[in-house]
Amino acid sequence: MAHDWQPDFEQLVDDHQSMVFSIALRMTGDRGLAEEIAQDVFLELDKHLAKIESPDHACFWLRRVTMSRSADALRRRRVRSTDLWVEFEEHHGAPLEIRDSPLGARLEALLATLPEAQRAALVLRYQEDLTPEEIAATLAEPVATVKSHLQRGLKLLRAKATPHLQEYIRNKKEYIRGV
């Protein structure tokens, strides 16, 4: 297939800055750090722009590099889960529907308490909607490993979230009953 698609840097920034920022934010739990990581990722993209062959390739590349940079940042910063909880309590430009869901906020906060590898798998699965095979390609890990991370991460998250979930379900039922 002819390489007739020419990458436009600014366009790519517009198309993918939210994705990059969100991945970095969910991985690090630090808004300022996430913004820094996002900038670094795009500047890296600028250097390698000539090698980007298609819009899908750009997307794949950005996810991969963001994950990598986030992991590096975590190693440097050693962010603790309690700090992340405080961060997620604040509503910084979050869409209304999220802000209005205490469960959602809680789940995000709980995500930060998971081991990095499971966190990464869950972010790519539920934020980016990637299949386990696509996650494996992005993280350069075996599919079996990714599936294991997804399973364990989900289990842990579910267990941590259960009291909140139960409360959420109870509140929802009450809401429905009340309507």
Added chain:
Amino acid sequence: MKYRIFAFVLAAAALAATALAQNSPLPLPPPVEKELAARASNVTEVTLGKNMLAFAAKFMNGKDKDEAGVRQLIEGLDGIYVREYSFDKEGEFSMEEIDKLRQYFETSEWSPLVREREKKNTESTDVMVKLVNGESHGMFILTVEPKELTIVLILGPIRMDQLGELKGIGGLGALGGIEKGVKIKAKKGDNE
């Protein structure tokens, strides 16, 4: 005052060095050589000063016995001056010209060793040595044949037998009996 003396000494040394450099022991070619060369059908002229001889010695093949001998011979010399003129026919040069040549080289420091003249033809041989404190410090050979002239001037410590030892180098093979042939001879009517 000290500096003046020092400057004077320096200047004197510089002058002496210049003078030494300019005073090569080899003579300048006599004007008659130019005339002879103009008429000759074949001319070989070799002039090698002390420095050039030392330079050439470096390139002698030390592994070759003869060349090693040559190296030893030339290393101590002050100069070699050789001329060989060949003519197509007899009578291309006169005895007056030969006399001019001989007189040019025969300065007071030179002692005649051989003076051979053939009356029938224009053949002659002159050999002179330059003696310094009884030792040979130069050799002059002038041979004249009907169609060939050879001038050889070697300056520096040289002995005939040394030349004789150098057999097998480009025609030097017949030098074995040189010492025997060297005699001081003076013939009637040859003191021109």
Added chain:
Amino acid sequence: MDEFEQELRQAFVRRPAPPSLKRKLMARRAEKRQTRHRHTHIQLWQRLAASLVLVALLGGAAQWVRRDREERRQGEAARQQVLTALRITGHALNQMNTQLAAHDRTEQR
């Protein structure tokens, strides 16, 4: 995907990037390009200087090789001249021998 997973999907929807992100990014990008341009200039000059030094060195080495070759040529020429001179000397001495021998024969008669 069960309800919990659906909740996760909703919770993990992408957050919009802060408006300052693009602005800061483009500013950094422009600055990097300027610096890169400056570095390229410096590199070019450094390369030029290095090339000149290399040319000088190579030129020097080439000159040395040429000089050495020339010296060898001159040395060989000088050697040949010495051998020629000695050949002629030998010839002259032979001549002298011949003449002296002829004279001796004449005297003996």
